[in-house]
Amino acid sequence: MNKNFQKKDRSKLYQLIGILLLCFCLVSLFTNTTIAWFKDESKTSNGEPNITIIGTLDLQVTTNFNFYNLSLAPDKIYTTDINNSDIATYLNTTSEHDIVGAYVRIKFETTRINVGETEEIDNKDLLNLYFENNYTESTVYTESEKNKWFYNSADDYYYYIGGIDKTNVMFNRGYKTSNFFTNVEKDAQVYMSFTVEAIQRQYDAYLDVWPTAPEIFKSFASIDGDINTEHN
Amino acid sequence: MEYKNKSKYNFAFVIVLITVVLCSCFIISITISWLTRLYNFENNTNQIGSIDIRLYANGTEVTGTYTTTEDVTTWECNQPYEIVGNTNIRDNINLTMRNLGTIDALVRATINIYYLEGTNKRTVLLSSGTPTNKGDISLDNAGWINDFPSPTVACGYVFYNSKVQPYYNKTLNGEDIVSTPVLDNEISIINQILVSDLDKNVTFYVDVTLDAIAYDGNIYKKIENNQTSPTDIPVYALPFGTKESLPELWTAWR
Numbered sequence: 001m002n003k004n005f006q007k008k009d010r011s012k013l014y015q016l017i018g019i020l021l022l023c024f025c026l027v028s029l030f031t032n033t034t035i036a037w038f039k040d041e042s043k044t045s046n047g048e049p050n051i052t053i054i055g056t057l058d059l060q061v062t063t064n065f066n067f068y069n070l071s072l073a074p075d076k077i078y079t080t081d082i083n084n085s086d087i088a089t090y091l092n093t094t095s096e097h098d099i100v101g102a103y104v105r106i107k108f109e110t111t112r113i114n115v116g117e118t119e120e121i122d123n124k125d126l127l128n129l130y131f132e133n134n135y136t137e138s139t140v141y142t143e144s145e146k147n148k149w150f151y152n153s154a155d156d157y158y159y160y161i162g163g164i165d166k167t168n169v170m171f172n173r174g175y176k177t178s179n180f181f182t183n184v185e186k187d188a189q190v191y192m193s194f195t196v197e198a199i200q201r202q203y204d205a206y207l208d209v210w211p212t213a214p215e216i217f218k219s220f221a222s223i224d225g226d227i228n229t230e231h232n
Numbered sequence: 233m234e235y236k237n238k239s240k241y242n243f244a245f246v247i248v249l250i251t252v253v254l255c256s257c258f259i260i261s262i263t264i265s266w267l268t269r270l271y272n273f274e275n276n277t278n279q280i281g282s283i284d285i286r287l288y289a290n291g292t293e294v295t296g297t298y299t300t301t302e303d304v305t306t307w308e309c310n311q312p313y314e315i316v317g318n319t320n321i322r323d324n325i326n327l328t329m330r331n332l333g334t335i336d337a338l339v340r341a342t343i344n345i346y347y348l349e350g351t352n353k354r355t356v357l358l359s360s361g362t363p364t365n366k367g368d369i370s371l372d373n374a375g376w377i378n379d380f381p382s383p384t385v386a387c388g389y390v391f392y393n394s395k396v397q398p399y400y401n402k403t404l405n406g407e408d409i410v411s412t413p414v415l416d417n418e419i420s421i422i423n424q425i426l427v428s429d430l431d432k433n434v435t436f437y438v439d440v441t442l443d444a445i446a447y448d449g450n451i452y453k454k455i456e457n458n459q460t461s462p463t464d465i466p467v468y469a470l471p472f473g474t475k476e477s478l479p480e481l482w483t484a485w486r
Contacts, residue, residue, distance in 0.1 A: 065275035071334035075449025186282035205266035
């Protein structure tokens, strides 16, 4: 009687282990292909779903904050540094990057601390970015807005209406100052920063990671995403 | 027997269900890991610019007082500068100015060149050629545009006809800020004076006041470029007077 009972317990245990092993194998399979499986809607000509192996996203960003005499004068546009070198910001993908391009958005922040004070205050009334022909204020996407930057006040990011690849793309051409300088601000310490976020173009990842993206970018990306999916 | 089989299948079903639920949680947590990268660039070496004009005599700063009114900085020397000598040509004056600020400036000076008769100040008269009368001088202040109320009296405004660049050039050497003097940016106020034979041994004096404003964004350029209407500007906002009152030959503001 006892032996029969033990046999039954063992049998249940073996069943349990077998089921767990089976589930583990299924999970391992899903882990490697989930992203493609759930998001890839295209099919190859023989009807099999495309399975994309996600690779490496890697950007090179070049920028230069060296103003003439490390000081800002009023009502001035800065495009070169003291050595007459270009101070524009450029982006491109590196040789490590092996997926189809990337989407990019950039946040520019600047603050200052006036002499004799400790409070850091926003400095955009005195300093901001300078663009040449690669900036748009249009909120509606058309082909003519492609490869331009759009400033989204809702989240304070500049979105590139295009994909970044190995070709150098210019962000800001330089910087410009207003004419609102007074002796109150003279010699104030200025802080500047760029935060650059890059994301894969495939599978509408931007919808998940950049929920505040402006409509012009979303319109572009939805068309761009279809083209990239067809070409995969 | 049937009951036992059912019980066995129920048990297995529960185990599978629990496992699938746990694995689903695992799958969901993998699904949202998109390829993203974040880059950050910061800088804190820059400053808002300033202008700071100082007067130097023989390489030594002359004591003075500063006042700032409506963004115009005025420097006034506390004692007159002496031009001594026993010759007609006084060319070792070495009265200069430096911009110790960090951005370019426009400078106007108010000068009064005089000698003393007892305790009375006698402003010298300007001679275009070699002076022959007592109290006459020939003034060499190349680079400046004279705007005296009377063209023959050495008292009034003079405008420096170029922007005055910072005396110290600041650059980054790694993370360190290096200041290097630019000797060419030290500007002579008066190069030399020529006095008559009658004044060979007379000491002359110079009172100097310097007014400076930022060159970039100066109001005269904005008016010229129609960026602002003269009628919208209150008089006190025109640091060197109305545009029409400026000497025609003074073009540094352009």
